[in-house]
Amino acid sequence: MSVPRASGYFRTRYERDFALLDTRTRKASLAAFAVMLVVYPFFAGPLAMDLANQVLLGAIGAIALMLLTGYAGQISLGHAGLLAAGAFATGILYKELGAPFWVTLPASAMVGAALGLIFGLPSLRLRGLYLAVSTLALHFIVIYLGSEYETKRGFSTGILIDPPGIGEWTVYDPRAWYFVLLIAAAATVLFSLNLLRSKTGRAWRAIHGREAVAGALGISVHRAKLTAFVVSSVLTSVAGCLFAYFRGFVSVEAFSLFLTIQYVAMVIIGGMGSILGAILGTVFVTLFPYFIEWLMDAFGLTDALSSVVFAVNYSAFGLAMVLFLVFEPQGLVGIWRRMQAWLLLWPFKQKPLAGAK
Amino acid sequence: MQLAVNIAVLASIYALISCGYVLIYRVSRVLSLAHGELMMLGAYGLYATASLFSGQPLVAVAAALALSLLVGVLVYVALMWRMTGESVLAAVLATIALGILLRGAMILMFGTQTRHPLEELGWTNASIEVGDDARISGVGLALVLATTVCYGLLFAFLRMTRWGIRMRAAGQNPLLAAQRGIGLHVIYALAWGLATLTGGLAGMLIASDAGLESTMVVIGLKAFPAALVGGLDSLAGALLGSLVIATAEVLMVYYVDPLLSDVVPFFILLAMLVVRPWGFFGSREELDRV
Amino acid sequence: MSDLLLRLEGLEVVYHRVITAVQGVSLDVPQGGIVALLGTNGAGKTTTLRAISGFIGLDDARVTEGAIHYRGERIENLAPHRITARGIALVPERSKVFENLTIAENLEAVVTRRGANRRQLVDSIYALFPALARLRAREAGYLSGGERQMLAIGSALACAPDLLLVDELSQGLAPVVVEELMDQILRVRVELGTTVLLVEQNAHIALEVADYGYVMENGRIVLDGTPERLRAHADIQEFYLGAGGGQRRRSYREVKQYRRSRRWYG
Known part of the structure; x- marks a missing residue:
């Protein structure tokens, strides 16, 4: 399925290739993430x-x-x-x-x-x-x-x-x-x-x-x-x-058709062919309008643009999609994987082969 | 009789819009889902030039048309050029994203209220009697004429002129075209320019008739089935497809239910995809290409 | 020999950054010559040709080493239409004509090099290939294989090239037609002064018109020489010309023997 993301870890049986979780680090981080998800509502505000x-x-x-x-x-x-x-x-x-x-x-x-x-x-x-x-x-x-x-x-x-x-x-x-x-x-x-x-x-x-x-x-x-x-x-x-x-x-x-586009954008921005990508894409697309509003607040533009917040959101979303399509066709998951590889290999550098996933 | 007039006007609208889809698809195998927005941009262009050149309506129209052509070329140069070699989905999505971007930008620049470029030009939309019991608006007549002229010119361009032939050649076999010295980027940019020009013209005329507002995008999208029903790579097909869809739509709305107006084109599209996916005049191998 | 038109120096082409298709290929094409590049399927002939005509970039391949000199200018990794503009035209192996265009339109679509007289050129192409003149209003998709090949050569010539690259001229055509086409290639050289690089599997035919030949195998040039010398070479006789074949079937050991001997020419 995937390449092991740890050194000193070798797969000795065929089934290991199919396992959802392979290394101890991954199991531990998943457990930590699960705990985070469960306690999240007890700390989060209404928004x-x-x-x-x-x-x-x-x-x-x-x-x-x-x-x-x-x-x-x-x-x-x-x-x-x-x-x-x-x-x-x-x-x-x-x-x-x-x-x-x-x-x-x-x-x-x-x-x-x-x-x-x-x-x-x-x-x-x-x-x-x-x-x-x-x-x-x-x-x-x-x-x-x-x-x-x-x-x-x-x-x-x-x-x-x-x-x-x-x-x-x-x-x-x-x-x-x-x-x-x-x-x-x-x-x-x-x-x-x-x-x-x-x-x-x-x-x-x-x-x-x-x-x-x-x-x-x-x-x-x-x-x-x-x-x-x-x-x-x-x-x-x-x-x-x-x-x-x-x-x-x-x-x-x-x-509306825009909803379809948002979902397609989640898949594209997240990164094709990855469940993690779908989730990352969802986070990005869902939070994006709030992020834009926050930006507008930060720059004190909210009053000037209050009547057209929707339009600002719209164009920023289109722009984000264009940028992803042009500059990061592999999506957020591509960035995520590169970060992982970088951390794993540090202090060495890896230049991935073209076409390699 | 009035129905026939309505059909003719609607068919002209669809035909004028759908030739943009066909041009871009035929040359670069990209489906532009930003066409509705580009149409609207053309209409806003007319609105802007009308107030800029007030008192000289013809200059304003010419300037707006030139602007549309330029926008189309710019779209290719700035965005679609980077999408060559990417998958079909990526290219289509890029046009969708462009559409969203444009729509937002247009609201930012021009607001949400309905505009009337025709008044800005100082012209009125007279109603003309046709036969005994039918009427056509002046803009409607202009639409029919514009569509006829556009299609005539496009056919002549693609058949007779060297650049038209090169455009067809590039659409058919881009590799060989490049080898024969044809600069593909020039051809693609030209196709985008022409498509946006005709789309913009359609937008201007529709806006003159019914006012300029965001529903225009829906018209742009409804014209797309016309292109596909006729065969995505055939101009003659787009003409026929527009006629079929306009006829069905006008009749259904008149006899059955006005709510059907937005779905009729898509019903016909589905039926066509089931029976004859390559359309009336489209070439069959298209299906395997994408 | 007169001046060199094209020179390949230690060319290496790699696909997808990992697969080496062609390695250390050097060959010379003199001005006004007809050079044949021979080899079996997968020997790297087409890759070499595509490298010259600038098409490999589209296949995610790159020239990683070596150089392609054309009139003293390095042209590797240039865009295809720029290479055409410098006077190199390719007759590709497949999809070589615009099928929905008529013959006349096929020739019309070509961008002729600056400075060439387009009308005169088209006339001389029609003179070279009378069949094309006769059928000029017919759509290319309805042409026979031979006519199609003529049109492909004709439309390549309409670029007014100095160097014509022909990929697998004989493929799928009847021997009579191939003979005729080869005659026309000879006439192209005489009447238009075009230099030709022929890529062929059919060594017999190619060596008949060529002044010089190279044999490729596994991405390398293993043998080169004048047609006489190549024809006389035992391996060529056996493996490309089929001489001595028929009665004797090639056994595995003989092939191995050949492979071993081949190394000496590497």
Whole structure:
């Protein structure tokens, strides 16, 4: 899987190559990180809490997109449509049938699976740009269906949803949400990592590399593509369902093309073909607007630009994306790896070979 | 009859926009998703030159067109040039990012209120009767004429002139083109310039008709299915695709549901992708190239 | 021999920074000559040609050592269209014409070097290849293999090159057609004064028109000489001209023997 990142560590068995955690340092640092995540809500203020929740929620969607685009190599521009599908499935079930949390979540997942099949069907015939375009078209269709529902049922401003709960206990305050989302995100990460080191994951990488060769190796290209779409869109729809409950509100306005672009940006800025990249990208994209506002504050520009904060954010985000695409195509994960290599090899220098990952 | 007029105007809008997609795609195999924003920039350009050259509307229009051409070339020189050799996704994303950047920048520079460049030019949008029971706005008529002229000129340019032939050659086989002494960067920059010029012209005309606001980006995006339905590498296809999509859209909105307006093009696009992914006139091998 | 037009000095080309495709290749192409570069698949002939024409940069390959001198100027790692502008034109092995363009448009698209008379040049190309003149309104995608090769040579000549690089002229063509094309190459030299570097697997044909030949193997030049000398060489006879073949099958030991003897020319 990966190159050992420690000296004096050698893999002696094949299984070691597949282990998620290899060295003691990594295990220790992961444990430390987990503890940090658990105690975080007891120290964080309201804004930091909200940001953390947003990151966790976004990470699920970003990982789903990473599986599809970063690993299986299928470009999708319909991500917001899938999120909307999950959110609307939840909203409609709740509004029409009063369905509780434990019904809407699997129902969203099922809607996601069905849509994944539909989104995936064009991929059997189309590649690259054409595929991206067909998913884009599906995005508009899902959004249209959503807005149709809203207007026909008279919820033109959106659907309100009560917080989910089991019995008396409801998930309402940010801290409760934090733990729910943390568990969901951790489960997504674990699920994805395990899936990636299974046969399915290897098939995805193979079709990403070259479809014809993958087919010649006995991989069913069609099945691999469809599973990629289905898995990705199930995860995305679940994220959409959580999104609906988290906001307590569903409206097509929230699922514009810009949301898709934000998710794609998470994957790109984070670094293609890496779960860690998806998470880093989510952190970056989620925090970016707050960072820009903070910058504006720091320079005392807030008053001058208060009416156009949105526009400043927008252009800065576009600029950041352009800069990443041009100067750091490997994304944050590329920077992260270079830092690791630098620390590992210090005081020596390593110049990586071109094309080496 | 009024429906036919509406279809003609809408088809012209789509055709004028979609030839930009086709030009850029055909030459450099890049799909520009910043086209809507570039259109809008062209319209704002007209708004700006109109107030700059007040009293000389023709000068203002000419200046705005020249500006659009320049912007297109600049986009290539400043950004897309670096994307050569990168993956399709990276190039498309670069245009998306450019679009976001432009949109933010335009709001910063011009604000969010609706502008009316036509008034700024001192012209009015007269309504003209066509036949017995139909009317077309002056700008609508200008749109149809502009589209006809643009397509005529583009066809002549690509067929007859040396640079047009080189552009086709470079689009088809960039390696060989480079070997035959054709400077690819010049060709690509020219393609971006022309695409932005036609897009900007479309933007200016739409803004003159309906006012200049951010919904224009959506029109730009809706014209994209027209290009693809016709075949992404065929100008004639873009013309036909625009006609098909405009017809379907006008009829659906009129007989079924106005909300459908934004999805009809994408429904047709999907249907086309399922049946004949390379479009009406597109070449089949395109599918394997990307 | 007259002045040198092109000189390769110890050329080394490395792909992806690790794979060495060509090593220590030196060869001379005199002004007005026809030089053949022979070798089997994977010998490095095409890489050498692409290095000269400036295309290797696009394949993530680089000239890491040595030099390419053209008229006394070093041209390695220049952009392809700049090399064309200096008067080197390549007839590539594959996708050598613009298929959706007509023959006339194919010639029109070419950027002729400054100072050359374009119209006169196109006329002389049509005179050289009457078939092209006859079919000038036909799309190149519908041409036969031989016509396509003529068009490829013609459009390379439309750049007004001093040096024409031809990659695998004979590939996939009938012997009669190849003979005809080789005659035309000879006429190109006489009528346009163009120097030619031919890359060929078919040594028999190439040595018929060339004044001098180099044999490449595993990225190195292993043998060079006049056509007579090369033809007389036993190894060449056996491995490139097929003489003595037919009855005798080449056994592994003989190949090994050949490999051993080859080293002396390295």
